Amino acid sequence: xxxxxxxxxxxxxxxxxxxxxxxKLIYQNRAxxxxxYLFSTPxxxxxxxxxxxxxxxxxxxxGAAPHLTLADFFKGMEGLILEHADxxxxxxxxPYPDPNSQLKEVSIIMEKCGAFYHVxxxxxxxxxxxxxDLALIVAFDNKAxxxxxxxxxxxxxxxxxxxxxxxxxxISLSDxxxxxxxxxxxxxxxxxxxxxxxxxxxxxxxxxxxxxxIVVWIPGTGTVPLNSKDYEKRVFENISEILAYCFxxxxxxQICLWNNAAGDFVIGWDNRGMLTTKLTTVRLxxxxxxxxxxxxxxxxxxxxxxYLLLDLTLNIRTDRLDGTGAYFFAGPQYxxxxxxxxxxxxxxLMEEKAMxxxxxxxxxxxxxxxxxxxxxxxxxxxxxxxxxWHRADEDFLKKxxxxxxxxxxxxxxxxxxxxxxxxxxxxxxxSHTA
Numbered sequence: 561x562x563x564x565x566x567x568x569x570x571x572x573x574x575x576x577x578x579x580x581x582x583x584k585l586i587y588q589n590r591a592x593x594x595x596x597y598l599f600s601t602p603x604x605x606x607x608x609x610x611x612x613x614x615x616x617x618x619x620x621x622x623g624a625a626p627h628l629t630l631a632d633f634f635k636g637m638e639g640l641i642l643e644h645a646d647x648x649x650x651x652x653x654x655p656y657p658d659p660n661s662q663l664k665e666v667s668i669i670m671e672k673c674g675a676f677y678h679v680x681x682x683x684x685x686x687x688x689x690x691x692x693d694l695a696l697i698v699a700f701d702n703k704a705x706x707x708x709x710x711x712x713x714x715x716x717x718x719x720x721x722x723x724x725x726x727x728x729x730x731i732s733l734s735d736x737x738x739x740x741x742x743x744x745x746x747x748x749x750x751x752x753x754x755x756x757x758x759x760x761x762x763x764x765x766x767x768x769x770x771x772x773x774i775v776v777w778i779p780g781t782g783t784v785p786l787n788s789k790d791y792e793k794r795v796f797e798n799i800s801e802i803l804a805y806c807f808x809x810x811x812x813x814q815i816c817l818w819n820n821a822a823g824d825f826v827i828g829w830d831n832r833g834m835l836t837t838k839l840t841t842v843r844l845x846x847x848x849x850x851x852x853x854x855x856x857x858x859x860x861x862x863x864x865x866x867y868l869l870l871d872l873t874l875n876i877r878t879d880r881l882d883g884t885g886a887y888f889f890a891g892p893q894y895x896x897x898x899x900x901x902x903x904x905x906x907x908x909l910m911e912e913k914a915m916x917x918x919x920x921x922x923x924x925x926x927x928x929x930x931x932x933x934x935x936x937x938x939x940x941x942x943x944x945x946x947x948x949w950h951r952a953d954e955d956f957l958k959k960x961x962x963x964x965x966x967x968x969x970x971x972x973x974x975x976x977x978x979x980x981x982x983x984x985x986x987x988x989x990x991s992h993t994a
Contacts, residue, residue, distance in 0.1 A: 593642065593662075597634045598669040600681070604780040605669050608634070617700070617738075617745075630670075632740030633678070637668055637696060640736050640749060641682055652731045652753060653684060653692035661688040668696070671779075674822075676704040681754055693754035695728065698747050705748040707843060709733060712750040714842040718806055723912055726802045727839050728753040755838055758826040761786070761795065762883040763890065776827065777883075791835055796876055796894045797901035798837035799825050803872055804905025806839075809915060812851065812864040816844040816871070817949055821880040821887075848945055858919075865906070865923050870935070871942055873898050873968055874961075878953060887956045892967040896978065899971055903982035917983075924979045927972045935965040 597608040613631040641648065645663050667683040680696040699708035716730045730752045738745045764775040764783065774786040774795060786792055802825075807814045818824045818839075828836050848867040851860040876898050877890040906920050930938075939961055946954050971978075 594665045595638050595642070596665070596667045597631075598667055600669050600671045600779050602777075602779070602782040605667070608670070627741050627743040628738060628745050629740060632738055633698075634668055635740070636736055636738035636747075637680065637698070637749070638666070640734065641666060641668070641696075644732070645684075648682070648694060648731065648751065649684060649686075649692070652694045652729075652751070653690070661686040661690070663687075672823075676707060682751070693756065694731065695752050695754045697750040697752070699750075700745065700747050705746075708748050708750055711841050711843060712752075714845045715752070717845075718842070722805065724805065724908065726805060726837075727842070728755055755826055755840065758828040758836065758838055760823040760883070761825075761827050762821070762823075762881070763879050763888050764882050775882075783882075793894060793897040794835045795825075795827055795837065796890075797897040797904070798827070798835060799876055800872055800898045800901030801905035801908070802837065802839050804868065804902045805908050807865070807868055807906075807909060808845075809861060809909070809913060812847040812860065813845050814848065814864070814868050814871070815839070815842050816846060816848070816945075817951070818843070818875065820876070820878060821883060823883065844949070849941060861919065862923055862926060865919070866926060866938065867942065869899070869902050869927065870938055872902060874939070874942070874957060874964060877964070878957065887953055889956075889960050889964075892970075895968055895971045896974075899975065900978045900981055903979050904985055907982050907985075920979055920982075924975045927975045930969065930972060932962075932965045932969045935969060936962065939965065 597613070598605045599608055599612070608630070613634070614629055617628050617630055617633050645666075649663070663684065664687045665683075665685040667681075667685075669681040669683060670678065671681055672679040676699060678698045678700075680698070682694045682696050684690075684692050684694075697708060699705040712730050712733045715727050718727050719725060719729050730750065732749075732751045734749050734751075736747050736749050738747055759779075760777045761774055762777075763772060764785075765772055766785070774792045775783040776786060778784050786795075799820075803815055803818070818841075822841075824839060824841055826838055826840055830836050847864060848871060849864075851857075852863065855863065873895055877894060879888045879890065880886065881888050903920060903924075906923075907917070909915070910917060910919065943954065943958065943961075946957070951957075
């Protein structure tokens with residue numbers, strides 16, 4: 561892992577021959593590396609058409625990058641990748657190719673042109689037939705670049721500080737200059753582990769019977785229904801477990817401003833058919849509120865955990881239909897698996913940090929005592945926090961807050977049972993891995 565002071569500063573133009581068309585040939589150490597530019601579609605990866613490559617870069621939600629095209633973007637990323645191919649292969653690829661092998665082919669596949677970041681996948685193919693992918697995230701304007709740098713560093717902290725790997729492994733962070741047509745644009749590039757066979761998910765209305773359910777976006781296949789209410793609840797449980805596990809009991813920092821609609825969590829299935837979930841990005845890692853001076857450290861920790869759960873149960877229900885449609889608030893059936901996942905994540909965290917499990921017992925008692933009005937009052941502080949960060953869905957959440965508090969209060973009446981279930985799940989896992 562490169563330290564901040566060791567960041568790559570690529571500011572030159574990579575000395576290669578840019579031939580017309582999609583495929584470029586770069587002569588490197590007498591080996592020929594073919595570089596392809598592609599776009600990911602529901603039907604699979606397709607070569608980028610020339611008319612699309614000639615379009616301006618959509619730099620961010622603030623507008624396009626003037627006079628720079630998608631072809632310029634691909635060329636800039638091509639130069640960075642080829643210049644640092646040895647580092648990327650050694651640090652990011654599994655299995656590592658034979659040192660004597662040649663880099664035979666590199667594909668740069670545009671996966672998503674987002675409001676803040678462009679996300680691409682780098683596919684390496686070596687002469688000894690090793691294939692490996694890495695994720696490439698690019699930010700253009702100053703605000704997005706600052707966010708990406710912060711995101712990369714927080715992910716690096718969580719990846720190194722937690723035993724369970726719930727985020728991708730960051731590999732490099734660099735400032736790059738895209739050049740073309742006499743213009744230059746500084747961008748920031750984060751390269752990290754590609755989460756293979758994990759996909760974005762959203763709520764969607766079935767075209768067949770108008771039923772509401774979760775669908776998974778699988779490249780080359782399209783949208784695939786989850787087709788299991790148990791799986792749907794497990795998605796919520798897993799997300800909640802990750803967010804609780806990433807809480808910092810010393811600093812009271814937590815993952816904030818996460819967003820289902822933005823595809824922050826991806827899901828998939830392992831070879832046993834078990835649902836797997838990972839977090840892809842962290843926009844903000846901070847306490848919801850600073851420690852209260854009149855409270856003890858233990859009381860401040862309990863208060864922070866209460867706010868963590870309140871933030872979690874409200875946000876996790878919020879999505880956009882099909883990822884980009886109208887805001888949607890998931891039903892109350894998802895609150896219980898969310899609370900269960902929260903206690904599972906805390907159990908993992910406290911065992912890892914050698915903390916007393918009495919914290920979860922005390923927390924359950926506090927949560928069980930909260931009335932609907934107590935919850936409404938506590939959420940006022942959360943709404944102020946959301947407002948300070950200009951959340952786009954703040955008004956949407958306000959309109960649903962009272963109903964949410966009533967539904968959450970009903971689940972918290974059984975919170976001791978959910979805590980016991982988390983303890984049993986933790987004990988079962990420990991006995992199986994002992």
